[in-house]
Amino acid sequence: MKLLLLGPDGQVGWELRRALAPLGDLIVLGRTVRSGGLSGNLADPAALTATLRALRPDVVVNAAAYTAVDKAESDVEAATAVNAVAPGVIARELATWSGWLVHYSTDYVFDGSGTAPRDELAATGPLGVYGHTKLAGEEAIRSSGCHHLILRTSWVHAARGGNFARTMLRLAGQRDSLGVVDDQIGAPTGADLLADVTAHALRAASNATELSGTYHACASGAVSWCDYARHVIAWGHRAGLPLKATADSVKGIPTRDYPSPATRPLNSRLDTRKLCRSFGLTLPDWRLGVDRMLDEVFPTLTAIPP
Template sequence: MILVFGSSGQVASELKPLLPDAVFLARADVDLSDPERCDAVIRSIAPDAVINAAAYTAVDQAEDDEAAAMAVNGHAPTQMAQTCAALGIAFVHISTDYVFDGAGDTPFAPDHPTAPLGAYGRSKLAGEHGVRDAGGVHVILRTSWVFSPYGANFVKTMLRLSQTRDALSVVADQIGGPTPARAIARACVHIAEALRVDPSKSGTYHFSGAPDVSWAQFARAVFDAAHRAVAVTDIATIEYPTPAKRPQNSTLDCTSTVATFGIERPDWRAHLIDLMTELDTPR
């Protein structure tokens, strides 16, 4: 049996149909700002594996509330990993491209030096350090630009804006791989099972959708898939200031994930078409 931290988030929502017998913990079930609760619930349930799909994801808000982000993204997964290590339980933890500084134009390999630009990235990096230092069987799976039918994400934002606007300006100098939450969920389940069979596969891996595109290109693909006539104008990051600085290069080198687990990068374009059907998007 698998225990999942998270219940209503994008990845957790996609895990539910894949793991009908799993235990999903919502915010009301366990307060991630209290790491001791994480320890207690893992020990009481005694699962075969734990997937942490919960996170503080308000990137801009984290700039003003880093302590809250650090509690959920740093301290909580550290405690989860320590408890799993003590009990001999495999642990899968989802992380982010925000642990990198986004410099250059080469995809970041898992062992590339980290240098987060803001509070959110620092909190996620702290969680990574805690998971590794726990010394148990684990995988840290970094991903980027997540989208799904659930929660708030770029695709749903573009669709909402297109209901009242026929032209939008979108950042074109940030590049990354849009990643379907459904593909991340499948990868997590596959990895959790693989770790139980072969703990030596522990480590840090990358998983993002293909092909890599800019936000502006992604927006055009969204409108094409939805058959909505919205003109997209490319703008630079500097023209769209936000409280938190975003990495301009979010591309991830996923070759070790393919080699170790046989999990290929998903084609986000096909998932985007499926998403439009699921959302029953008016055209």
């Protein structure tokens, strides 16, 4: 099997390099043009099309995306090119030779109302540009006729790069108390978990085209950003980090008191039963992934400034 990975340097893409390698011949392309004119730049549809036709991969795993949620509100053209137009270009090319596309989407395709987890058939209703462009990308893939796995996820974290947990530990080392949003609920999901789920699902789906479709893929359980922060800071104290704030000194604040250019969904709960049932998976609790990530980055956390 020939696999092409796009977006290899992001949190999920980095983990996919590891997870996809055993499945076949893995080709990794970023935005920089390679020898022969090969390019994984989703903002250049002509170069992307030429690359796909030259390589004719059996599978494209698209881990590239425009993820600057707030910036997207004023950068609509760029977000649309990467999140909406490019997935359609890839999907239509793959459809001509019965290839597979794995593509990652988001809880932001929903309006965040209510408290129940949403399944794959729930009505969509994005609140901002990012969500609208991600939904448009999904729709372009589904209408292309190519075999696909669209994996909607939420609150992705990884040991590589910055993330919410690192930020909370840094702030807890500087302040006696923190205020964190407590009315947005979701499931922190490790990039490593997403990569492993991808490889497992792709292995099964490549021999069963009836598995083509949209799936929700995130860790189990749900938590607010505030309680997520409390969990991380409690971990930091157990690990002996020099923190001023404690879990008890993290105070919940409503989203309306933390304004941002893009409106965030309050309810990001995703129902993952379809994924688990279709691929025989059990998704771990979000705490396991967060603790594992923190254990992995612990050596870089010991120097948090006072």
